[in-house]
Amino acid sequence: MKYVILGNGIAGVCAAEAIRTLDLEGEIVMVGDETFLPYSRPMISYVLDGSEPHDKLPIRPADFYESMKIKPVLGQRAVSLDVENRRVQLADSTCIDYDRLLIATGADPRPLRAAHMDLGGIFYLRTESHVRQQVAALSTARRALVLGGGLVGLKAAYALLKRGLEVTLLITSGYPLSLQVDEIAGKMVLDELLRRGLKVLVGRSVRAFEGNGVVRAAVTDTGSRLPCDMVIIAKGVLPSRDFIPRQHIHVDLGVVVDDHLQTSAAGIHAAGDVAESVDISRGCRWVNALWPEAAVQGRIAGLNMAGRPVVYPGSMSRNVLRVYDLDVLTLGHANPGPEEGCRIVWSGGPGKGRYRSLVLKDDILVGAVLVNQVEQGGVLCALMENRVPLRLSTSRLMAPDFNFACLLP
Numbered sequence: 449m450k451y452v453i454l455g456n457g458i459a460g461v462c463a464a465e466a467i468r469t470l471d472l473e474g475e476i477v478m479v480g481d482e483t484f485l486p487y488s489r490p491m492i493s494y495v496l497d498g499s500e501p502h503d504k505l506p507i508r509p510a511d512f513y514e515s516m517k518i519k520p521v522l523g524q525r526a527v528s529l530d531v532e533n534r535r536v537q538l539a540d541s542t543c544i545d546y547d548r549l550l551i552a553t554g555a556d557p558r559p560l561r562a563a564h565m566d567l568g569g570i571f572y573l574r575t576e577s578h579v580r581q582q583v584a585a586l587s588t589a590r591r592a593l594v595l596g597g598g599l600v601g602l603k604a605a606y607a608l609l610k611r612g613l614e615v616t617l618l619i620t621s622g623y624p625l626s627l628q629v630d631e632i633a634g635k636m637v638l639d640e641l642l643r644r645g646l647k648v649l650v651g652r653s654v655r656a657f658e659g660n661g662v663v664r665a666a667v668t669d670t671g672s673r674l675p676c677d678m679v680i681i682a683k684g685v686l687p688s689r690d691f692i693p694r695q696h697i698h699v700d701l702g703v704v705v706d707d708h709l710q711t712s713a714a715g716i717h718a719a720g721d722v723a724e725s726v727d728i729s730r731g732c733r734w735v736n737a738l739w740p741e742a743a744v745q746g747r748i749a750g751l752n753m754a755g756r757p758v759v760y761p762g763s764m765s766r767n768v769l770r771v772y773d774l775d776v777l778t779l780g781h782a783n784p785g786p787e788e789g790c791r792i793v794w795s796g797g798p799g800k801g802r803y804r805s806l807v808l809k810d811d812i813l814v815g816a817v818l819v820n821q822v823e824q825g826g827v828l829c830a831l832m833e834n835r836v837p838l839r840l841s842t843s844r845l846m847a848p849d850f851n852f853a854c855l856l857p
């Protein structure tokens with residue numbers, strides 16, 4: 449049996465390890481366009497803020513490929529896939545045949561469409577090579593601009609502030625973390641960032657950069673000019689699936705997989721940020737681009753590829769972050785639109801120092817935002833995963849001492 453794994457991120461690595469638990473002899477080829485050892489992508493923001501050295505990034509030892517009997521093909525991008533002949537073509541035109549294929553190519557930063565993107569000092573934050581360049585640029589940078597108020601944007605802004613730069617965070621939506629939290633929690637996060645010395649501009653985007661070889665300013669859609677000598681773009685990610693033939697493999701936002709993480713083509717699985725699976729809380733397909741989901745999906749895909757049928761229960765968004773004095777935990781579909789018919793119960797908010805909102809659909813908990821009262825997050829998560837009905841009054845659900853654990857089956 450010949451297994452080919454595209455992508456040497458956490459999903460690809462966990463898949464290879466799972467295959468080896470069942471198949472010691474099969475050939476495993478791992479193709480990755482990064483040449484660095486498999487590493488912790490979330491940790492690159494700690495390298496940026498200076499709390500971790502670059503050499504702490506690898507998550508596997510230097511002999512990983514050898515000890516797992518994996519043939520690494522690194523520094524190469526898969527550029528096309530011939531499903532009928534079971535063959536992958538790489539950027540240097542070489543071809544690799546496979547019996548089983550895993551697409552674990554992760555995601556790429558969502559590109560910013562602005563004039564003069566080629567100026568020096570403008571970066572994305574996704575790879576170890578990005579962070580290496582950013583750390584090198586810190587010695588001459590004074591004023592930074594971070595574009596994007598999601599998790600990665602906040603981490604980048606925090607890191608640069610910690611490095612002593614003057615930082616402006618520019619957010620297109622009305623408040624930070626708008627994909628993860630509702631407006632009340634978002635405003636609490638915004639107040640905390642402002643209180644800590646970050647300049648935050650909301651409802652704005654960048655249409656051009658200015659400079660002479662190196663960036664010196666950004667021009668916003670309202671025409672204002674923001675001087676800066678370093679820019680980090682963190683406007684989300686898109687699944688890395690350009691090479692996938694849509695006539696053979698169902699692709700929506702991500703590569704669509706079934707409950708065994710198999711794509712619509714026999715013998716081809718997908719896992720991690722590139723895969724679109726069922727989201728437990730939303731009840732529909734979704735791409736939850738999260739490290740733990742990528743690890744679990746990789747493992748389950750690997751087992752299925754090696755012949756042991758294992759069902760993937762579905763993904764769910766979950767994020768924990770500390771924004772200075774605020775502990776924020778978000779679960780599931782935490783910010784539904786009014787047309788989705790959800791019941792939202794909440795308590796606390798700005799001025800109270802804490803906040804809790806629960807999102808219910810037909811009495812089932814589908815989302816939650818907890819700010820500075822994250823203690824019962826694990827129980828809420830279990831209630832969501834098990835789709836336990838919460839037939840309780842708002843006052844009961846919001847009572848500060850209510851123990852959600854008593855509802856678990």
Ligand SMILES: Cc1cc2nc3c(=O)[nH]c(=O)nc-3n(C[C@H](O)[C@H](O)[C@H](O)COP(=O)(O)OP(=O)(O)OC[C@H]3O[C@@H](n4cnc5c(N)ncnc54)[C@H](O)[C@@H]3O)c2cc1C
Nearest residue numbers: 455457458459481489490525526553554720721737738739
């Ligand atoms: C700064 C930052 C902080 C983060 N923090 C968190 C966090 O706190 N918690 C959390 O849950 N998640 C976090 N994430 C997200 C998390 O890192 C991803 O969900 C996870 O890395 C996905 O793993 P993956 O293996 O699916 O993809 P990736 O890690 O993207 O790996 C895919 C690999 O495939 C390679 N590749 C892509 N296309 C091709 C191709 N055509 N041919 C060959 N190789 C290819 C890529 O270069 C890459 O090396 C963070 C991400 C970033 C950038």
